[in-house]
Amino acid sequence: MRNWFRNVALATSTIVRGMYVTLWYFVRSFRRKAFTQHFEYPERPIPIRPRYRGFHRYDLTTCIGCDKCARACPVDCIYIDKEKAAPPAKGFVVTGFKIDYTKCMFCALCVDPCPVDCIFMGSTHDISTFTRDGCVVDYATLPLAIAWGQDTLNPTAVHESKRVSLPVWTKAGEKSAGASG
Numbered sequence: 001m002r003n004w005f006r007n008v009a010l011a012t013s014t015i016v017r018g019m020y021v022t023l024w025y026f027v028r029s030f031r032r033k034a035f036t037q038h039f040e041y042p043e044r045p046i047p048i049r050p051r052y053r054g055f056h057r058y059d060l061t062t063c064i065g066c067d068k069c070a071r072a073c074p075v076d077c078i079y080i081d082k083e084k085a086a087p088p089a090k091g092f093v094v095t096g097f098k099i100d101y102t103k104c105m106f107c108a109l110c111v112d113p114c115p116v117d118c119i120f121m122g123s124t125h126d127i128s129t130f131t132r133d134g135c136v137v138d139y140a141t142l143p144l145a146i147a148w149g150q151d152t153l154n155p156t157a158v159h160e161s162k163r164v165s166l167p168v169w170t171k172a173g174e175k176s177a178g179a180s181g
């Protein structure tokens, strides 16, 4: 009999606690302000956490085209195009560094293997486009300030970058086929 009363008390207190949480959020949803009263998006960016993983920051001027980021990517969504640098320069000239954001899951596994620290998770989070093609961002043809996260990565910049057929930057002293100085 004592067990029966204990079970009834336990069940009642559990229900009351659950209902309290429900009621608490129900009231809060009425008291909180509308989203646009907190943030003036898109005119002003929404504050984000310091370790937020948004669209990448990539520095073409530092990248050596080693492919380590592409190999580390679990969904194979980094596509790197490169050419052998013309002698006397060594290494590669990166002519394309595309990330397919229809596949990317923002896991940041591409960041750690980079030997020259030229790829990071950035803070940009808005890149709505009308086509899937707009989700494939070629960081090698974006203006450097946008690729490096100083300017906003926006659909217009991505669209414009697709019309650029040559890399926007090449290493000093290198002259490779199809690369501009």
Ligand code: SF4
Pocket (backbone or CB within 6 Å): 072, 073, 074, 075, 076, 077, 078, 099, 103, 104, 105, 106, 107, 108, 109, 110, 111
């Ligand atoms: S964040 Fe993850 S899924 Fe996206 S490109 Fe990097 S490794 Fe690939």
Ligand code: SF4
Pocket (backbone or CB within 6 Å): 062, 063, 064, 065, 066, 067, 068, 069, 070, 080, 113, 114, 115, 116, 117, 118, 119
């Ligand atoms: S790991 Fe770094 S240096 Fe190598 S290709 Fe990727 S971004 Fe470039």
